[in-house]
Amino acid sequence: MRRALLPVVIVALGPIPAMAAPSAPEPTATTGSQAGQPPAPAGSGQTFTPADFQRFAPRNAFDMLVQVPGFQIRDSEQLRGLGQATGNVLFNGQRPSSKADSLETQLARIPADTVTRIEILDGATLGLPGLSGQVANVVFSARALSGQFAWRPQVRTHFTDPLLTRANVSVSGRAGPIDYQLGLDNSDAARSGAGGPTTISGPTGQVIERRFDIWNTHYDQPKLTGRFVFDLPGDAIANLNLQYQQIYDTYDEDGLRRLPGQADRRRTVLTTADRWTYEVGGDVEFGAGPGRLKMIGLRRSSREPFAQTVIVTYADGAPRTGDRFTQLGRTGETIARGEYSWKMLGGDWQLSGEGAFNRLTSAASTGLIDASGQFVDTPLAGGSGGVAENRYEGLLSFGRPLSRRLSFQLIAGAERSTISQTSPGGLRRTFVRPKGSFSLLWKPSDSFDAALRLRRRILQLDFYDFLARAFLNDDRANASNAELRPQQDWSVEFEANKRLGPWGSSKLRVIYRDVQDYVDVIPVPGGEGVGNLPSSWAGAIDWTSTVQFDPAGWKGARLTSRVVLQDSSVRDPFTGEQRAWSGFVDRVIELGFRQDIPKSAWAYGGDMEYNHVLPSYRSSQVDRLYEGPIFASVFVENKNVMGLTLRGEVRNIWNARSRRQRTFYEGLRNASPIASIEDRDRMIGAIFSFSVRGTF
Secondary structure, three states: OHHHOOOOOOOOOOOOOOOOOOOOOOOOOOOOOOOOOOOOOOOOOEEEOHHHHHHHOOOEHHHHHOOOOOOOOOOOOOEOOOOOOOOOEEEOOEOOOOOOOOHHHHHHOOEHHHEEEEEEEEHHHOOOOOOOOEEEEEEEOOOOOEEEEEEOOEEEOOOOOOEOOOEEEEEEEEEOOEEEEEEEEOOOOEEEEEEEEEEEEOOOOOEEEEEEEEEEEEEEOOEEEEEEEEEOOOOOEEEEEEEEEEEEEEEEEEEEEEOOOOOOEEEEEEEEOOEEEEEEEEEEEEEEOOEEEEEEEEEEEEEEEEEEEEEEEEOOOOOOEEEEEEEEEEEEEEEEEEEEEEEEOOEEEEEEEEEEEEEEEEEEEEEEEOOOOOEEEEEOOOOOEEEEEEEEEEEEEEEEEOOOOEEEEEEEEEEEEEEEEOOOOOOEEEEEEEEEEEEEEEEEEOOEEEEEEEEEEEEOOOHHHHOOEEEHHHOEEEOOOOOOOOOEEEEEEEEEEEEOHHHEEEEEEEEEEEEEEEEEEEEEOOEEEEEEEEEEEEEEEEEEEEEEOHHHOOOOEEEEEEEEEEEEEEEOOOOOOEEOOOOOEEEEEEEEEEEEOOOOOEEEEEEEEEEEEOOEEEOOEEEEEEEEOEEEEEEEEEEEEOOEEEEEEEEOOOOOEEEEEEEEEOOOOOOOOEEEEEEEEEEOOOEEEEEEEEEO
């Protein structure tokens, strides 16, 4: 299902966590810290030790952290450069300095037997600017050489080849003053597909065309990673992160189309997006004067060829027709950042500066089949050229407790960026924008805490949006737009956590964003393309709960739930009406259950997820594309089969479908008659998964 995944646009709440994770027992309070590791601030949260996770037989730190009741892993937001900390996981008290690795991937490389404890802390109390709400600090220390592996094959009942390459392996250890982790990871590999009918109807319901299409994908992204921690003389410490990734991405669609009174036609679509990328990053931190200086550097580069070909052949022998779009992009990002932290006036101070330099060069062309049956390519107008942004940022932060129960953090600064284009009609523009945040933490009791944060955010641009692009499989195209600007917003975020003792926990998050320069499809010279709308807003309520049934006598059983309600509004650039954001997900409901059967290695459970997706909009189209609406699964697991953890799972037991409803207008949407209506209903089918995990 990778190619047809829902365009989930949950308002910066981060990825939806996996459900049906088993519960951890309520921890006992622990104190102290391991040599060289930062202790938890007194009274700041909970501490979990390896004994709390013993019955789950975890293989790595990720297996442990997902068992913490009420905690959700949120990856760093995709803002600009490295910036200040935005994720909610620390490693030995430090934020990760890699952009390409997800928190899950980094946690999965830490063997469980090296984890000393996991601290659930209040972000605003840690002296790390940008953190707010619950934060997990994973405290671990390297030991002798050890390794772990996982293999997760999958088979689908319809339209899809077996997935046999989803696996990962890693080793870690210590050599003298160097801790190391090496990994080869293909955990995001996928084989997906769906097939079924599509009906194209006229405005009065008459059938214009009937289709039957089958699509499938092959996706692999083997990633080789290395992380090295250097214990330098004195109090200095350094980290080095290396990553190389090769991505193999193919989409294949085969369809039969029947039009009344015309010859049948067969339409094939082939999309390839094989690419590679590398990242080198690191940091060094040491004492300097009254504080500590941290210097961070990162370099990323990628080569990104893309090709999509659509060919139509006719049953009556007429010459075939076809279109082709090709694009070759090369991207690069270089970041240098410095942070100086010290204590003064009863609080934590940090002065930071960052320079980030991003580049894209791209060449695009389109092609048509000529009379000889061969493709003839021509450059795509506005599709070739380059985009560069040089950005400089400076921030000063200060945080301190106001009382035993109340603390705050203030961050203030600005960024200056220059965006340049080398394509025809390109511009050179310079912007100066304020940045910063104010956070307030209130902890009236050991079982309840609340955090309020006001932030000014500036989001990252997709440089490809400056250029013209064709989307042949959807019969649409974007014109180039040299006026594109980064989206910005003022955000108000509230988070409240209530621990219910042995019964579990509950968390409520409320977010409101007042958005400027909202990025959407707008009218541009030459047609329509990606651009900015002056103002918009979005809000979300996110409520998660964990209920543990041990106190009721049902040992090892846990129910997790999540309800997300969202709303948004923007003035449509074509019609002037107020509407929701394109492709916005306005409702999410998740339920997960798991029981680890006492005095045995067995566990079982299941989960359910419901998403409601709103339409996307263009000048002459309204398009609602989604899967579901409900995905459900059941599983059984044994945590000790000759030392291995084995799991079997059946997904999509409620027969979720791949759906699309699209309305085409003869001209401007809602101001001209309907031309046609597309109704697609494709089967996905049951999905059988198996996993084996172990250590060596």
